[in-house]
Amino acid sequence: MGYDWDFGFLVSRVKNGDETYLDWLLQGLFWTLCVALSAWLIALAIGIVVGSARTLRSRWVAGLAEAWVELLRNVPLLVQLLLGYFVVPELLPRELGLWVKQDMPPALTAIICLGLFTSARIAEQTRAGIEGLPAGQRQAALALGLTTTACYVIVLLPQALRRIMPTLTSEFMNIIKNSSVAFAIGVLELTFQARQMQEDSEHGLETYLVVTLLYVACALTANRGMAWIERRTRIPGYLGSSR
Template sequence: MALDWQVFCQDTIDRTVVPGCFGTGGPTGTETYLDWLLQAWGQTALVAALSLVVALVAGALIGTMRTLPASPWLTRIGNWWVELFRNIPLLVQIFLWYHVVPVVFPAFADTPKLALVVAGLGLFTSARIAEQVRAGIQSLPRGQRYAGMALGFTTAQTYRYVLLPMAFRIIVPPLTSETMNILKNSSIAFAVSITELTFYAQQVGEETARGIEVYLAVTGLYIVSAFAVNRVMAFIEKRARVPGFVASTGGGH
């Protein structure tokens, strides 16, 4: 079967082909499936970006809690957090946030579904990032902590100015994988009808009966997005690399 890429130039209302769709744009007021595709791509990027922020903040906090030598109860809370979010399937977590949380906690009843998906995906990923942050901190030589103490830093200041900056520079490579994973996992948003790329592919494929073209286009955009993320993270890794650093094999503090 021959591919017909003009499907993206069809008007979403009457299915007529809009001239100039791939060029300067169609007549004012028309909306094509290409417009929908670009909007869905933007939604995918938005869900992934916001979820990554949530994952980094929560992951850094939980990962730090798991390395506090004088607070075993905080360590236990961090361990429980990681095990909880790591052992429940992502789809189940999204449904819990979407269907259960607004009922159990009425304050969330009017929360936009995009925010609920971001919370679910972000906290799911935070468990993985927390493990990486913990490993990054524990890979540092003990002298790093002692240096902060010698300077008169509090525990919070030692983590803020000494340990966490070094740890994050060390864990950039695994963070690259998590960033790409969170981009791909954003497709889970289609389960609660957020119009991101996967939802777009399903809906437009059914409307136009041109599923091959639609899914090829969506696949291509995922590949382009993942490649862009990879290149950005590779640049960050190159700039953040600690010259001559060798991780401690003792694992202790």
């Protein structure tokens, strides 16, 4: 391999500006985390509500929730993002559509699309978590006079979410990695910056190596964070908590 590795270029200035390549990278990292974390909050909130709705007795509500899940998980993420960026503004009322096209930051479009896409996946996991609980838990909560909402918030979800922590962890790591598709609509996140650096600096190999390491570091941090939460919320004497 005759390639001359040079990571020093990171601190040199970009061709047309005062910034260094490192500044570009850090900016990319900022937007990656910003998109991923915001999308994660949307995904969790909607996913937990929709997943719970799928386990309700009301066929109407459960059917609506199922439609939500199927719609969002049967279309590729990248296609959803492009639909959200190019097609949805045309379907909105004229004024709103115009604002979306001209003034809405693409990062916001990416956050919403990634959040909704992931919400469908979290909904399925939440449903599985709830359905995995003994049926008597719901009955006991209702028999004590709790309303359906209280039954979910106080009794079912705290148990279901603990049970699905391992898959939620994967989902959290996924959303960080999936945020890379946002480059397709011009969000200045890590992948976008990597392409820009490759063209600007002729150090493409180093760039992608460093970006890869940054993604790995983010995903690992997310993983460790979730593991910490998992340990903190473990129930004494329950579900292999002796570890």
